[in-house]
Structures are given as structure tokens and as C-alpha cells.
Amino acid sequence: MAQLIKQGALAADTWTTLTLAEEARPESVALPAGDVIFPLAVWLARKNEIVSCHKRIGLLLQPDDKVEEIAADLEYFVVIAINFPKFVDGRGYSTAALLRQRYHYQGELRAVGDVLHDQLFFMKRVGFDSYALKDGKNAVYAIDQGFSPFSATYQGSTDQPEPHFRRRTA
Amino acid sequence: MYKYDAIDRQLILDRVEQFRDQVNRWQAGELTDDEFRPLRLQNGLYIQRHAPMFRIAVPYGMLNSAQLRKLAHVARQYDRGYGHFTTRHNLQLNWPKLTDVPDILAELAEVDLHAIQTSGNCIRNITTDQFAGVAADEIIDPRPLAEILRQWSTFHPEFAFLPRKFKFAISGTEEDRAVTWFHDIGLHLKVVDGVTGFTVIVGGGLGRTPIRGQVVREFLPWQHILSYCEAILRVYNRFGRRDNAYKARIKILVQALGVEEFAKLVEAEWAHAKDGPATITQAEYERVAAHFGAPTYETISTVDADYQAKIVEEKAFARWVERNTHAHKVDGYAAVTLSLKPHGVAPGDITSEQMEVVADLADRYSFGELRISHEQNVILADVKLADLYTVWQQAKAAGLATPNIGLLTSIICCPGGDFCDLANAKSIPIATAIQQRFDDLDYLFDIGEIDLNISGCMNACGHHHVGHIGVLGVDKNNDEFYQVTLGGRQGNDAKLGKVIGPSFSAGEMPDVVEKIIQVYLENRHPDERFIDTFDRIGIDPFKNRVYEGRAHGKAKAAQKEAA
Ligand code: HEM
Ligand code: SF4
Numbered sequence: 001m002a003q004l005i006k007q008g009a010l011a012a013d014t015w016t017t018l019t020l021a022e023e024a025r026p027e028s029v030a031l032p033a034g035d036v037i038f039p040l041a042v043w044l045a046r047k048n049e050i051v052s053c054h055k056r057i058g059l060l061l062q063p064d065d066k067v068e069e070i071a072a073d074l075e076y077f078v079v080i081a082i083n084f085p086k087f088v089d090g091r092g093y094s095t096a097a098l099l100r101q102r103y104h105y106q107g108e109l110r111a112v113g114d115v116l117h118d119q120l121f122f123m124k125r126v127g128f129d130s131y132a133l134k135d136g137k138n139a140v141y142a143i144d145q146g147f148s149p150f151s152a153t154y155q156g157s158t159d160q161p162e163p164h165f166r167r168r169t170a
Numbered sequence: 171m172y173k174y175d176a177i178d179r180q181l182i183l184d185r186v187e188q189f190r191d192q193v194n195r196w197q198a199g200e201l202t203d204d205e206f207r208p209l210r211l212q213n214g215l216y217i218q219r220h221a222p223m224f225r226i227a228v229p230y231g232m233l234n235s236a237q238l239r240k241l242a243h244v245a246r247q248y249d250r251g252y253g254h255f256t257t258r259h260n261l262q263l264n265w266p267k268l269t270d271v272p273d274i275l276a277e278l279a280e281v282d283l284h285a286i287q288t289s290g291n292c293i294r295n296i297t298t299d300q301f302a303g304v305a306a307d308e309i310i311d312p313r314p315l316a317e318i319l320r321q322w323s324t325f326h327p328e329f330a331f332l333p334r335k336f337k338f339a340i341s342g343t344e345e346d347r348a349v350t351w352f353h354d355i356g357l358h359l360k361v362v363d364g365v366t367g368f369t370v371i372v373g374g375g376l377g378r379t380p381i382r383g384q385v386v387r388e389f390l391p392w393q394h395i396l397s398y399c400e401a402i403l404r405v406y407n408r409f410g411r412r413d414n415a416y417k418a419r420i421k422i423l424v425q426a427l428g429v430e431e432f433a434k435l436v437e438a439e440w441a442h443a444k445d446g447p448a449t450i451t452q453a454e455y456e457r458v459a460a461h462f463g464a465p466t467y468e469t470i471s472t473v474d475a476d477y478q479a480k481i482v483e484e485k486a487f488a489r490w491v492e493r494n495t496h497a498h499k500v501d502g503y504a505a506v507t508l509s510l511k512p513h514g515v516a517p518g519d520i521t522s523e524q525m526e527v528v529a530d531l532a533d534r535y536s537f538g539e540l541r542i543s544h545e546q547n548v549i550l551a552d553v554k555l556a557d558l559y560t561v562w563q564q565a566k567a568a569g570l571a572t573p574n575i576g577l578l579t580s581i582i583c584c585p586g587g588d589f590c591d592l593a594n595a596k597s598i599p600i601a602t603a604i605q606q607r608f609d610d611l612d613y614l615f616d617i618g619e620i621d622l623n624i625s626g627c628m629n630a631c632g633h634h635h636v637g638h639i640g641v642l643g644v645d646k647n648n649d650e651f652y653q654v655t656l657g658g659r660q661g662n663d664a665k666l667g668k669v670i671g672p673s674f675s676a677g678e679m680p681d682v683v684e685k686i687i688q689v690y691l692e693n694r695h696p697d698e699r700f701i702d703t704f705d706r707i708g709i710d711p712f713k714n715r716v717y718e719g720r721a722h723g724k725a726k727a728a729q730k731e732a733a
Binding site: 063087088089090091093094095097102116117118121122123125126137138145149150151152153154155156157161162163164165166168 | 177180181184185187188191192195200205208209291318321322323324325326327328329330331332333396404407408412442447448450451453454457
């Protein structure tokens with residue numbers, strides 16, 4: 001099990017993620033009850049159904065999923081999880097930046113998958129606010145050190161839209 | 171040059187501690203090798219054939235004398251007393267111990283040096299013209315904007331894990347000396363209707379798929395360069411290929427979409443960011459530009475008489491002045507190139523003692539600053555003509571005054587098979603053999619300007635594609651062979667060389683180059699450089715001479731015989 005970090009502490013994960021088995025189709029897969037994170041394909045195929053029977057809805061985005069496709073749906077989601085199948089696949093950073101900066105998504109933005117200590121600083125900057133740290137990694141140390149390796153930042157991003165040069169006093 | 175403020179310095183110190191911690195976690199088994207690799211690469215640390223190889227950034231090629239002394243110290247203390255200047259303004263150490271690297275970084279940080287993003291799939295060190303700020307043909311000094319781009323790209327959170335490495339080059343002169351047509355992003359500064367801005371070029375690159383970049387925007391006012399680059403990088407980060415490392419550079423994406431379609435995506439992305447907070451303020455430009463103000467030049471109205479006399483008296487000095495000095499925009503000054511291409515030494519190599527000599531020269535004669543060129547030489551940018559003779563003598567005593575800049579033996583060469591795991595063939599011995607063959611200075615001067623570039627494999631670290639003569643190491647049934655291209659060039663008309671024919675064994679290479687030179691000498695018009703003659707007569711006369719009487723498979727046979 002991944003270890004969920006939220007607001008600087010370990011937190012219980014109340015969500016289940018629907019995974020599509022090899023032969024399952026988004027149109028026909030059984031929709032579980034409770035707080036569920038749905039893959040994009042299932043959301044797109046079953047939106048009305050999901051909305052009618054779920055109060056709290058989560059969405060899972062893969063690296064090649066386009067945020068533009070759900071830009072108009074954001075008000076439905078309590079959590080959006082962005083998957084990093086390998087930590088060197090950096091597409092999720094742009095996905096997160098777009099969700100926060102362009103589409104003004106306000107809900108929980110969660111990094112899942114190959115989430116490691118040394119990505120946390122970058123993830124926080126582009127707008128993630130929860131992190132499913134990979135199983136077996138030292139979560140206490142990550143919470144203590146992983147978010148703040150640098151004491152300042154040059155360029156603007158979600159957490160601080162103004163670049164450093166606009167914040168200079170002298 | 172740019173002086174770090176408290177924040178700039180703090181970030182470098184933070185980086186040292188971060189890396190120390192990463193090394194500790196790796197040693198403790200908390201980071202696997204696979205997890206550690208990208209982290210160490212982003213600090214310039216490769217694991218190569220003999221040892222880790224460590225690349226230290228020289229942002230846009232500028233160093234001060236204290237920094238160079240520190241590099242000399244680090245090379246001596248942690249390595250074998252020498253370093254290697256690369257084609258991208260970096261200093262590479264070939265033999266440091268991985269566990270020493272945090273300490274090396276801490277020492278470097280004392281003089282504001284670092285290894286941030288000198289490798290890995292991120293935005294790399296930004297390169298420019300080695301004569302920036304002093305060149306007679308300069309339109310705008312590119313260094314303030316290069317520094318602003320450096321800061322923007324440092325630890326950029328969205329672009330730390332790109333599909334592949336990403337290189338910027340920026341040029342502010344009439345004649346492009348920064349190879350801007352062969353970078354992921356190439357920027358040309360210019361002034362249009364009184365407005366300063368850039369022509370933005372994308373998708374150039376050498377490597378195994380050499381492609382000349384294309385213009386994505388003809389003119390972009392300078393204030394917008396960060397937001398525009400952010401748009402380009404975002405399009406690339408989202409849509410660049412990640413399934414195959416050889417197809418992951420932005421050049422492949424630009425080719426696949428076509429530059430018009432690519433430009434549409436970029437413009438659509440940029441429309442959201444234009445005039446946003448990333449827009450550079452006049453105040454910030456002025457703050458940074460103030461660091462690059464002209465040093466306190468003397469007003470010199472007459473040419474120094476001693477200097478003129480020495481030129482007449484000493485041919486060797488006159489030759490060095492002819493080849494190794496460059497026109498300066500201030501009267502009475504010249505930019506001096508100290509050659510790291512003496513015959514018989516790996517091109518770009520420099521010992522700790524030489525670094526210290528250069529640092530002293532810089533302090534005494536060039537305002538304490540120096541630059542590294544992408545041709546792997548060191549430049550003293552602001553030397554008085556009256557001091558040239560002394561500088562020459564001291565440089566000569568240190569083996570730094572080979573008068574071969576721009577000539578055949580001033581070879582650009584990658585580390586090749588002697589050091590590099592990816593090599594098909596050795597490259598340094600080929601450079602050395604050619605330098606030995608053309609050791610006669612009169613002959614070398616007679617041949618005149620010519621670029622000879624050598625890479626040990628198709629990754630093209632030695633820029634072979636843009637050499638007038640390019641040499642590429644290839645592997646044929648586990649033997650080392652060399653493919654020759656002709657007619658490549660950098661500059662405004664940058665283009666790729668054409669392959670002349672089947673490849674050659676190492677032993678054949680000096681003869682092959684000699685034959686190519688002979689064809690040129692026999693055919694040239696007065697005042698025609700090699701490349702001009704080549705353009706006039708085409709590749710065939712060269713081909714015919716080189717392959718005269720040579721059956722297919724001859725290289726192999728020659729190699730066997732020699733063995
Ligand atoms: C021995 C260690 C080295 C290794 C393993 C290495 C590896 C590589 C690889 C794999 C590429 C191709 C990357 C790509 O196309 O995506 C490359 C490109 C390049 N390397 Fe190196 N390199 C080494 C040393 C150097 C040195 C010493 C220099 C400078 C003299 C250098 C300069 C370059 C340049 C300029 C390119 C860019 C070519 C382009 O535009 O694609 N490299 N290197
Ligand atoms: S060109 Fe090839 S052989 Fe030469 S340094 Fe680059 S990767 Fe190594």
C-alpha cells in the first residue's frame with residue numbers, strides 16, 4: 001500500500017480506485033459503491049450514471065490523458081489523481097499545472113504511482129496537495145525533508161505564481 | 171559578469187546538501203540504482219568506462235579567475251590534475267570518486283559554481299557566443315537574457331523530467347557563433363523597428379538524427395521569452411515521445427507535426443501566458459544587465475608602437491596574433507583565444523597548472539574574467555594590444571599558444587572510445603594522428619581556415635556533422651572504422667555534411683585527410699577557403715581522389731595487414 005501524505009502528515013486513504021481489468025470495458029464495467037476514483041474512460045462513458053449514484057467522485061488521469069477533455073467537468077470531482085507510472089515520466093507535472101493554473105481546479109490533486117521523495121518538491125510547486133508515496137519508502141523522512149530542499153524559487157508556478165524577480169524588494 | 175546574490179548562492183548551497191542526502195540514501199539502499207540515476211545525472215554525474223564522469227557548469231561560458239583556480243584545485247585534489255572543456259561550456263572531470271562529489275560540490279559552491287542540470291532529461295546549460303559583449307559584430311549582448319533564462323530554468327518544477335535533454339543556445343551577433351541552428355531551442359537576438367527581440371528556432375540537433383532547426387516565430391519581443399519558452403516546453407513535455415529514447419528529442423516532435431502545426435500548438439498555449447507574471451520586467455533586465463557592463467577600458471587612440479614592431483620582427487608572434495586574436499569593439503583591445511588544441515594532446519584538455527596560468531593572465535591582463543568557447547578553447551576577452559606580446563610569451567610557456575585557431579589542427583573532438591561507453595571507435599588518437607601529420611605551421615597556414623570535427627559515435631558530441639570535414643566513428647563487425655563527411659558548417663548558413671563514401675580504418679585517416687586537402691590546394695582560387703572551393707567544385711573530385719584505386723573492403727584488408 002502506498003502511504004498517503006496530506007497536509008504534512010500521513011493520512012488514511014478513504015478512496016478506492018477502480019481498475020479496468022484487461023477484458024473489462026468502460027461501458028459495461030460494474031461501478032463500485034463508496035468513494036471511488038474512476039479512470040477517465042469510465043468517466044467519459046458513464047458520466048450521468050456516476051453522477052446520479054455517487055456523491056463524492058474521484059478521477060484518475062494517466063500521463064497521456066488530456067485535461068482538455070474534462071475541463072468542463074471539474075466541479076464534479078472531489079479528488080483528481082494523476083498517475084506517474086514511472087517517476088521519470090514528467091507529463092503529470094504539466095497536467096497538474098494546467099488543472100490548477102488554467103482550469104482553476106480547487107479540489108484535492110493527488111500524485112499516485114511511482115511517487116518518490118525527490119519529486120515531492122516539484123509536485124507541490126505545480127499544485128499537488130496529496131501524495132501517495134511509494135510503498136516501502138521512508139514517509140517520515142519524506143515529510144520532513146522532501147518538500148523543502150530549496151529555500152527559494154526563481155520561476156513562478158502554481159504555489160507561487162510570481163517569479164522571484166517580481167518579488168524582489170531591492 | 172553576473173555576481174550571485176544571497177538567494178542565488180543559497181540555492182547552490184541547498185543543492186549541495188540535497189545531493190549529499192541523495193548519495194547517503196543511495197548508499198543506505200533507500201534509493202535504488204534506477205531511482206538514483208536521474209538524480210545524479212541532474213548533477214552532471216555519469217558512470218563511464220573507467221570511473222564516474224563529472225560535468226561542472228560554466229553558464230554561457232563565463233568564468234572569473236577565482237572560479238578557474240577553484241576548478242584547478244578540484245581537478246588536482248579529486249582527479250588526476252586535469253579537466254576537459256566540452257563543446258557546451260562545461261568542464262568535465264574524468265576520474266572523480268562518486269562519494270567525493272558532494273565535497274567537490276561544496277568546494278565549487280564557495281565560488282558560485284555548480285553542476286546543476288549539466289546532464290539528465292532537463293533544461294541544460296545555456297550556451298552562447300564566446301565573444302559576447304566584446305565582438306565587433308554584436309547587435310545585443312546575449313548574456314543578461316542568458317542569465318535570466320538560467321534562473322528560470324533552474325529547478326523548474328514542470329520540466330525536471332522531460333522526454334529527453336533540452337539545450338538552448340543564444341546569439342546576439344550578425345554571424346552566429348553559437349550553433350543556434352542545431353539546438354532544441356536556438357535564439358537570435360535582433361532589433362526590428364527599434365524593438366529588441368528574438369527569432370525563435372526549434373527542433374535542431376545533431377546526434378543520430380541530425381536536423382537543422384526551424385523558425386517557430388520570426389520575431390518575439392524580449393519581455394516574452396520566458397512565457398514563450400514555457401509554452402514550447404509544455405507542448406514538448408506533454409506530446410514528445412517517451413517510448414524510444416532515440417525519438418524523444420523535440421526535433422522528432424517538430425518533424426512529426428510539421429513546424430506550422432507545432433507553432434500553432436505553441437501559440438495557443440502561449441496565448442494563456444502572454445503578458446502574465448513570467449513577462450520579464452524592465453527593472454529585472456536592467457538589474458541583470460548591470461552585471462555585464464563594460465569594464466573600465468582605457469581610451470587608446472594610437473596603436474602601440476612596440477606591438478607593431480614585434481609583429482614585424484617575430485613571425486611566430488605575428489602568426490599567433492593572426493590566428494588567435496579576434497576583433498574587439500573597443501579600440502586598442504583584442505579578444506585572445508588560448509588554444510587547448512596543441513598537437514598531440516586531447517582537444518579541450520587542460521591541466522590544473524594551465525588553469526592557474528590562465529587565471530593569472532586573466533587577472534593581470536583581462537579584468538579577471540575569461541570565457542570557454544564551444545570549440546573547447548579559453549578566451550581572454552579584453553586584452554590591450556600593448557599587452558599581447560607578454561600574454562603570448564606567458565601563454566606559450568604554458569603550452570597555450572598554438573597558433574591554430576580556425577586551422578586544420580584546431581580539431582573539435584569528443585572523448586570517444588578512450589573514455590566513453592557509447593563509443594564505436596576512439597576519436598582522440600585520430601585527432602592526434604592528424605595533428606602530427608599536419609605539424610608544419612607553414613603548411614597549416616597555407617591551407618587556411620577549415621573545421622575538422624570528430625565524434626566517436628553518432629551521438630555527435632564532437633559536432634562532426636557541422637565540420638567542413640567531419641569524422642564519425644562507426645562499428646563494422648567489431649572493428650573501429652571512420653566515416654567521412656564533407657561540406658558541413660556552422661554559422662548563419664549552418665548545414666550538415668555529406669557522406670563521402672565507405673568508411674576507413676584508423677591508420678588510413680591521416681592519408682584520407684591529406685588527399686582531401688590536396689584536392690583543395692590544387693583547385694582553389696586565390697583567397698578561397700576550403701569550404702568555398704568545396705561549394706564551387708562539389709564532392710566528386712574529393713571522392714575520386716580519396717577512393718582512387720581502392721576496391722570495396724579495402725579498409726578491412728588494410729586493417730588486417732596492419733594488425
Ligand atoms: C564520455 C561521456 C559522454 C557521453 C556518455 C555522452 C553521451 C551523449 C549522448 C548519448 C548524446 C546524444 C543524446 C541525444 O541525441 O539525445 C550526446 C550528445 C551530445 N554530447 Fe555527449 N557524451 C559524452 C561526453 C561529451 C563531451 C565531452 C562533449 C563535449 C565535447 C559532449 C557534447 C555533446 C553535445 C554537444 C551533444 C549534442 C548533440 C546534439 O545536438 O544532439 N558530450 N552525448
Ligand atoms: S560522440 Fe559518442 S563516443 Fe563521443 S562522447 Fe559522445 S557518446 Fe561518447
